[in-house]
Amino acid sequence: MYETLLAVQKEHVFTGATKAVAYRKQQLQKLKTMLQTYEKELLSALRADLNKQEPEARMVEMAFLHQEIDLALESIDEWVKPMKVKTPTSHAGSKSWVATEPYGSVLIISPWNYPIQLTFAPLIGALAAGNAAVLKPSELTPRTSSIMAAAVRATFPKELVTVVEGDAKTAETLLNLPFDSIFFTGSAAVGKIVLEKAAKHMTPCTLELGGKSPVIVDGEAKLKLAAKRIAWGKFLNAGQTCIAPDYALVDEDVYEPFLEQLKTQTYTLFSDKTKEGTYTQIVNDKHFERLRRYLDNGHIALGGQISPQARLMSPTILTNVPWDAPIMQEEIFGPILPVFRYKTPAEAIQKVRSLPNPLALYVFSENERVQRLFTEQLSFGGGCINDTLMHAANPYLPFGGKGASGIGAYHGYESFRTFSHQKSLLKQSTTFDVPFRYKQGKIANTFIRNICK
Known part of the structure; x- marks a missing residue:
């Protein structure tokens, strides 16, 4: 048929x-x-x-x-x-x-x-x-x-x-x-x-x-705005977005204040939906069970509430996650965000490079040198500086991995x-015919040498 x-x-x-x-x-x-x-x-x-x-x-x-x-x-x-x-x-x-x-x-x-x-x-x-x-x-x-x-x-x-x-x-x-x-x-x-x-x-x-798309939060980022945009990009569609931030790497100098902002912004953006039951579902029981097991991979800093019958999981932030935990072995594709510290940009780069090339990468910083460092030194499909997801909504930008x-x-x-x-296509004139290609001689050889200089 x-x-x-x-x-x-x-x-x-x-x-x-x-x-x-x-x-x-x-x-x-x-x-x-x-x-x-x-x-x-x-x-x-x-x-x-x-x-x-x-x-x-x-x-x-x-x-x-x-x-x-x-x-x-x-x-x-x-x-x-x-x-x-x-x-x-x-x-x-x-x-x-x-x-x-x-x-x-x-x-x-x-x-x-x-x-x-x-x-x-x-x-x-x-x-x-x-x-x-x-x-x-x-x-x-x-x-x-x-x-x-x-x-x-x-x-x-x-x-x-x-x-x-x-x-x-x-x-x-x-x-x-x-x-x-x-x-x-x-x-x-x-x-x-x-x-x-x-x-x-x-x-x-x-x-x-897809892949594990990182978001990097530099010490000079605007933390409240970064937290808001990261929470939106991660937990939209219950995290079931191929370019959603998969994990966060945060400069240790701003880790604690950023984490507090992330918890606040996530709650502000999504708490009403989870309470009303209007938050997007996990697509099926198999994916729900996979995500439920990830909740045991770290400390739940926010969220973690689940409704297996409705296949609903509240936006969840995990801390104290081992880098080699199961949640870091494949794309999460759900409403769980592990948050890690990094001491130096070199450490953050090493962590990202230890995983396959991601579909997206997001950098939050007011320092243009830091912006260039991460976007130039790391390989990824596409991404944003000081935002998430929005590059994919620009029809003038190619989208791919x-x-x-x-x-x-x-x-x-x-x-x-x-x-x-x-x-x-090449269209050749028929009004004359250059003879060099048919018979090689002194003039032809000189002409070819000049081309090859």
């Missing part, structure tokens, strides 16, 4: 219909209208799946998509223009340029933590680049996936965009097919499987993964590039 779907989508792209800029704009506008039409149903499904409340969901799921679509609609005329490049003197009479073309039919596998945003954000790039797409949303948010599938069916023909619902076996079946490009968002463990499957067909692959945290990037123009093949 899926083989037929893939063939139909590839044939649609082969007709050339998707290459027209007017056609691409039309599809992007249809997507925007679809999101507006189905917004109420989508937000209701999110609440049923994750207890994610409407104001938060509208901000983190819907607003970004509209911003991305608007940017694509405004910019696509420029994006598709062939890019002229220089031609060396050895190619006299010729001109060179880079053209873009769609890959064909692309597979987009999205996760459960931001199911709407992380399904449709890659689709924006795919459509802008002229591709057809098969979307495989997560089975862990079934109501949201069902509404997305219904919305797409009512909006797009299957030869352009189709949603395939199902579990891991369904994803595996799709990955065994020769798609022209694969875009995956999820864990590093599954990312390795995706990469292995893609290799069998030599399929280009974009992997948006490095090494274990991901391969490739997207958002804005980078999404268009990710789903486009860069085709290099």
Whole structure:
């Protein structure tokens, strides 16, 4: 069945219909209208799946998509223009340029933590680049996936965009097919499987993964503001964000006052939600139990309240956590923040480097030398100085990881590039023909030597 779907989508792209800029704009506008039409149903499904409340969901799921679509609609005329490049003197009479073309039919596998945003954000790039797409949303948010599938069916023909619902076996079946490009968002463990499957067909692959993203608080940081922004970035969506601060490294000179501010700001921002039961749920029992075990890895400085039946865990701050504790062996992906001291910047750098390259890094300091030290000496996908998460909400910045945290990037123009093949072209003049390449002699050798100087 899926083989037929893939063939139909590839044939649609082969007709050339998707290459027209007017056609691409039309599809992007249809997507925007679809999101507006189905917004109420989508937000209701999110609440049923994750207890994610409407104001938060509208901000983190819907607003970004509209911003991305608007940017694509405004910019696509420029994006598709062939890019002229220089031609060396050895190619006299010729001109060179880079053209873009769609890959064909692309597979987009999205996760459960931001199911709407992380399904449709890659689709924006795919459509802008002229591709057809098969979307495989997560089975862990079934109501949201069902509404997305219904919305797409009512909006797009299957030869352009189709949603395939199902579990891991369904994803595996799709990955065994020769798609022209694969875009995956999820864990590093599954990312390795995706990469292995893609290799069998030599399929280009974009992997948006995660990792243990540190936040570093320097002795010259504005502690109250730092604490507020860190608490928001960490505990939003119950910490189930791939770029959420995973652990905090705090200069020992300000550790105690910062910890007090962090406790105060976390309580101020989230106590009402936890009391009212409107805080986002942990996605399932398996993840909840994993997080519950982490509570024993240190001293609970704040939070630690749990409701297993409702899969709710209050925002929790841990101190006195051993660096080699289980909580530090994998991405936490939940509302628990271990806080560590460091004596010197070199010690903080060593600790970050002891773990795989993170997807994000955050530095809080008023000292520009310190800001440069950490952002230049450490490898990570992207990040912020004196903020958290917000770099990912800027459609003008590429978003992606490095090494274990991901391969490739997207958002804005980078999404268009990710789903486009860069085709290099050279056009040679036929009014004359330089003879050097056909017969090497004294003049030709002199000419080549001059080029090689």
